[in-house]
Amino acid sequence: MTLITSPSNPRISKLQTLHTARGRKKNGLFLLEGPHLLEALLNAQLWPHEVYYQPALLRRTSEGAALLERLFHTPELSASQLIEVSERVIEALGEAQTSQGVVSVLALDALNPSIIQQRRRPASRPCLLILDDVADPGNMGTILRTALAANVERVLLTPHCVDYYSPKVVRSAAGAHVALPVEVNMSWEAIAERVADHCGGQPRVLLAEASSDQMYYMQDLVNPFALIVGNEAHGPGQQAHALATLAISIPLANDVESLNVAMATGIILYEAVRQQAVQRQPGL
Template sequence: MLITSPHNPRISKLQDLYTRRGRKKSGLFLMEGPHLLEVLLDAGIVPREVYFQPELLQRTVKGRVLLERLVHSAGLSDDQLIEVSERVMDVLSDAQTAQGVVSVLPLDVFSPARIYAKRLPAHRPVLLILDNLADPGNMGTILRMALAADVHAVLLTANCVDYYNPKVLRAAAGAHVA
C-alpha cells in the first residue's frame, strides 16, 4: 500500500498519537527512526504498523539494511507495512529531519509486567523515582542511564512528562525496550 496524501484519514489519526490525549484515547503510540525500530525487532517486538519512505531509508547503510529486513524478514504483513511519500513522512515526523520510518505500537508494549518478565530477579532491586521531571530529553537520558546502571524500575509521579512522548522515546534510544 502507498499513501501519498498528508490528508489521508489514516495519517490524520497517526498525527493524534503525538499528543498525550491521542495516545490515551487510542491505546497506541509512535516510535520514529530506524534505530528504535531495529531495537524493537531485535527484542522480538513486532509493531502494529510501520510507515516507511524507501528513499529516505536508502540514504544510509543502516537504513538500507532495515528496509531489507522490513520487506523480507520482520514478520510484518502487507497490511502492516505501509509505504508513504516524502511529503507524508515529513508530516508524520516529529523530528526536524524525517528519518524515514515511523512505527505504531500499543501502549502496553512497555508495561511493567512485560518488562519484569524479561529481567532477572534482583537481590536488592534499585528503584529510581522521578518527580516533576518536565523535560522530555532529560527523561530519555535518565532512562538510558538507569538501564546502564541496572536500575530495576523507574517510577514516575503524575506530574512528569509523558513516558511515550516522542522526544522521550528518541532520547532514550531504545532503553524502553531493554
C-alpha cells in the same frame, strides 16, 4: 503494499493525533521515530502495530537498507502493516528536523514492565529509581537512557511526570522504552510498597536534594536502595520527603546552586555502578 502520498490522508491525520497525550490515550497507540527504535522493537520481538516507511530515505545508509530488507522478511508483520509513504508524509509523521525514513506505531500496553523484566538477564540491581514530577521530556528521556545503561531495577513515575510516551521522551530515551521496566502514574502508596519489596522490608530511600550536607558518594549504593529525583523547578515534593530516609547531595563549587536533574541522576547512578564494581573486584 499500501502507498500513501498525501499528508492529508485520513490515516495520516489520525496518526498525527498521537503527538498529543490525548490522542495517544484515545487510540491506545504511540509513535517511535527512526530506524534505531524500530530495530530495538524487532530485536525484542515487540511487533509494531504498523510501520510507515520511505524507501529512498532508508536506503541512504547501509543500516537503513538492511532494516528495510529485514522488514520485508519479518513473517510476524503482514503486508498490510507495512505502509510505504512519500517524503512529505514521513516528514509530517515525525518530529525530527530531518526524517530518517521510518515511523513505527506501537500499542501503549505493549511495554508491560513485568514482561520487559522477564526478558532481562539475571543481575544484581540495587537501585530502584523514582522520578517525582519530572516535567521536561528531554530530561525524562535522558534519565531513562542513563538508568538502562546503569542497570537500575526499574523506574517508577509519579502521576504528574511528563508523558512517558511523548515522542520527545521516546526519542531522547533512544530505545530504553523497549528494555527498561517503567511503571507510570504510580501513587505514593504504591511506590512505598514497591520500595519495601525491593529493600526487603527495610526501606532505604535516598532523596537527591542540593541543600543536604550528606554527600552521595559516602552512601552505601551496593545494597538495595531507592533513589528519588524531583521536578526541575521546585525539586522533590512533600510526599517524596515523607518517604525518604536520607537526603543526599552532590558537591557544587563556585556558587552553583544545582545541576540539571538528568545530569545529577547520572552522577549518582554511576557512583552506584562504581561501588558495585569495587565490591566485585576489591583491587580496583
